[in-house]
Amino acid sequence: MAASATTADTAAVSGNGYRRWLLFVLFLVCFVNYADRSVVGAVAEPLRREFHLSDLQLGLLQGISFALLYSLLGIPVARLAERYSRVRIIAVATLAWSAMTALCGTVSSYLMLLAVRVGVGVGEAGFMAPSTSLIGDHYHPRERSLATSLMMLGVPFGALVGALSGGRIAQTLGWRWAFIVMGVPGLVIAALVFFTLREPARGLTGEQAEADAPSLAAVARQCWSQPAFRHVVMGGTLGGFGLHGLGQFLGVYFTRVHGLSYAAAGALYGLQTFLSVAGGLLIGGGLTHRLGRRDARWYALIPAIGMFGSVPLYLAGFNAEGLTASATLIILAGISLVMHYGPSFAIVQNLATPRTRASYVALYMVFVNAVAMGLGPPLVGFLSDFFAARLGAQPGAAATGLRFALMASTVLYAWGGVHYLLARRGVERV
Numbered sequence: 001m002a003a004s005a006t007t008a009d010t011a012a013v014s015g016n017g018y019r020r021w022l023l024f025v026l027f028l029v030c031f032v033n034y035a036d037r038s039v040v041g042a043v044a045e046p047l048r049r050e051f052h053l054s055d056l057q058l059g060l061l062q063g064i065s066f067a068l069l070y071s072l073l074g075i076p077v078a079r080l081a082e083r084y085s086r087v088r089i090i091a092v093a094t095l096a097w098s099a100m101t102a103l104c105g106t107v108s109s110y111l112m113l114l115a116v117r118v119g120v121g122v123g124e125a126g127f128m129a130p131s132t133s134l135i136g137d138h139y140h141p142r143e144r145s146l147a148t149s150l151m152m153l154g155v156p157f158g159a160l161v162g163a164l165s166g167g168r169i170a171q172t173l174g175w176r177w178a179f180i181v182m183g184v185p186g187l188v189i190a191a192l193v194f195f196t197l198r199e200p201a202r203g204l205t206g207e208q209a210e211a212d213a214p215s216l217a218a219v220a221r222q223c224w225s226q227p228a229f230r231h232v233v234m235g236g237t238l239g240g241f242g243l244h245g246l247g248q249f250l251g252v253y254f255t256r257v258h259g260l261s262y263a264a265a266g267a268l269y270g271l272q273t274f275l276s277v278a279g280g281l282l283i284g285g286g287l288t289h290r291l292g293r294r295d296a297r298w299y300a301l302i303p304a305i306g307m308f309g310s311v312p313l314y315l316a317g318f319n320a321e322g323l324t325a326s327a328t329l330i331i332l333a334g335i336s337l338v339m340h341y342g343p344s345f346a347i348v349q350n351l352a353t354p355r356t357r358a359s360y361v362a363l364y365m366v367f368v369n370a371v372a373m374g375l376g377p378p379l380v381g382f383l384s385d386f387f388a389a390r391l392g393a394q395p396g397a398a399a400t401g402l403r404f405a406l407m408a409s410t411v412l413y414a415w416g417g418v419h420y421l422l423a424r425r426g427v428e429r430v
Helices: 007-013 016-042 044-051 055-062 064-083 086-106 110-124 128-138 141-151 154-172 175-183 185-196 216-224 227-248 250-258 262-291 298-319 323-338 341-351 357-391 397-408 411-426
Strands: none
Touching: 016 044, 016 086, 016 110, 016 128, 016 141, 016 154, 016 175, 016 185, 016 227, 016 250, 016 262, 044 055, 044 110, 044 175, 044 250, 044 262, 055 357, 064 086, 064 110, 064 128, 064 357, 086 110, 086 128, 086 175, 086 185, 128 141, 128 341, 128 357, 141 262, 141 341, 154 175, 154 262, 175 185, 216 227, 216 357, 227 250, 227 298, 227 323, 227 341, 227 357, 227 411, 250 262, 250 323, 250 397, 262 298, 262 323, 262 341, 298 323, 298 341, 298 397, 298 411, 341 357, 357 397
């Protein structure tokens, strides 16, 4: 794999037409990434019943089993991305996680499924750091928040398709077929990445690139010495509890609390995720793209406003009695919360240099994934079991326990908002 592009390749990948194609292909990769992930949330209830799982076990399946190697392997993958072809890394990773997703449908026990979900995480570790590094070499610093947000629109589209398809397939053919069907498209998209994208030169947008990638220890010292990086890591991690912990239990919430069928709950969960994440990415990325031109501190202020605003909206949504009111408020809360996502990656990318960009993103993602993705679902599951046990044999104890757990988790978002406020003084380079 080549370390950088030739002069001819550089000219070929610097045009607006190619940049749009690159962004579209990365969107497709992101799409299958999150379609594969959302299947677990869509089939959580039938899966729980077949294997007789507690909510804590379900949370472990959706959290630490996936996040464990996903987080840890992000760093070595990023180090490879600083030296070799990021395009090929993304293609191989897409192929690997898609195959492992399909394999989830063949397991015969909870422990086997737990192990295969670790394998899915291994493959998906090859997506975020190389992809954002590619964006950094094709888009100028003030364009990266919007470009990253557009790529990450694959999250809501993938979640919508995964949830709708997963819930429908689970109800008609069984939950196993949901995994098998959702694993196939990634194999095609992996080929699209490999054969149509090209590796650009480092620093294509005019930034000075180091001759060689610095050591991991040097990168870690560099990024952790920056207060803005530390606060964005904390804010993004706490916000991630909503994206991963709360989000993974929303389908179960609509089934238990509002009595929806698996298919209906999966559809509503997918619609909620789609509107929340798409709205949050577009509003957060768009506002920072516009306001950040005049004052870079908006890159931190927009996430802070969004995280603070999500708390009362979530509390109102989980206390609403009617399904329509509850779903609407939860969607608005999700939009507010997700506003932090694109600006956070823009801050992290722009604090880095061309040859440390993938490593900066990987270090950021280690904290977000290991803590938020790894511990968020188990925390919500533990709190749900705890509150349900305190209610004893009361009717609807499981539903009330889950409602209380989801409400309790919103404290973390306000805490995250404080860190984004503290980060605003250190984002002048964005």
